[in-house]
Amino acid sequence: MKSIKAIIVVVAAMGFAFACADQKPQRYSIAQSKAPEASLFRQNCAICHGPEAEGKTLGDGRAIPNIRDGEHKYATDEQIFDHISNGGNGMVPFRNMLTEREIKSLVRFVQEDLRKGDAKK
Numbered sequence: 378m379k380s381i382k383a384i385i386v387v388v389a390a391m392g393f394a395f396a397c398a399d400q401k402p403q404r405y406s407i408a409q410s411k412a413p414e415a416s417l418f419r420q421n422c423a424i425c426h427g428p429e430a431e432g433k434t435l436g437d438g439r440a441i442p443n444i445r446d447g448e449h450k451y452a453t454d455e456q457i458f459d460h461i462s463n464g465g466n467g468m469v470p471f472r473n474m475l476t477e478r479e480i481k482s483l484v485r486f487v488q489e490d491l492r493k494g495d496a497k498k
């Protein structure tokens with residue numbers, strides 16, 4: 378009797394585990410987002426970084442990094458802010474194209490929605 382109970386418990390636990398595993402983590406979709414930062418990204422950044430910021434290789438062979446997954450060269454808010462403002466290594470500077478507020482909102486977007494947001498969900 379004891380062993381049957383144990384089996385039931387194990388089977389139930391397995392069922393629960395499978396049910397959880399079934400819920401695929403939801404990735405933030407830039408294309409579907411109505412947030413103003415997502416719109417800024419689509420207008421200014423997607424041409425190089427790809428529609429979902431996953432990076433791409435341009436026609437001339439330049440590799441543009443994935444902004445959301447993996448290791449990041451620019452990890453702190455300050456580094457990302459400086460990089461978007463001043464560009465460098467193939468990225469154009471945005472300080473004259475976007476306002477400081479827009480650049481700050483993009484820093485938050487990269488950090489919270491794309492990097493941490495994906496891991497959280």
Ligand code: HEC
Pocket residue numbers: 418421422423424425426440441442443444448449450451452457460461465466467468469471483487
């Ligand atoms: C002309 C193409 C181009 C455009 C447009 C562009 N980027 Fe980049 N981006 C790059 C390249 C090339 C790098 C790699 C720079 C390096 O290695 O230092 C980069 C790097 C980055 C990184 C750092 C990635 C890392 O590994 O830490 C971030 C964040 C970033 N871009 C955000 C943006 C945002 C936000 C925009 C729009 C406002 C944008 N980029 C527009 C080409 C571009």
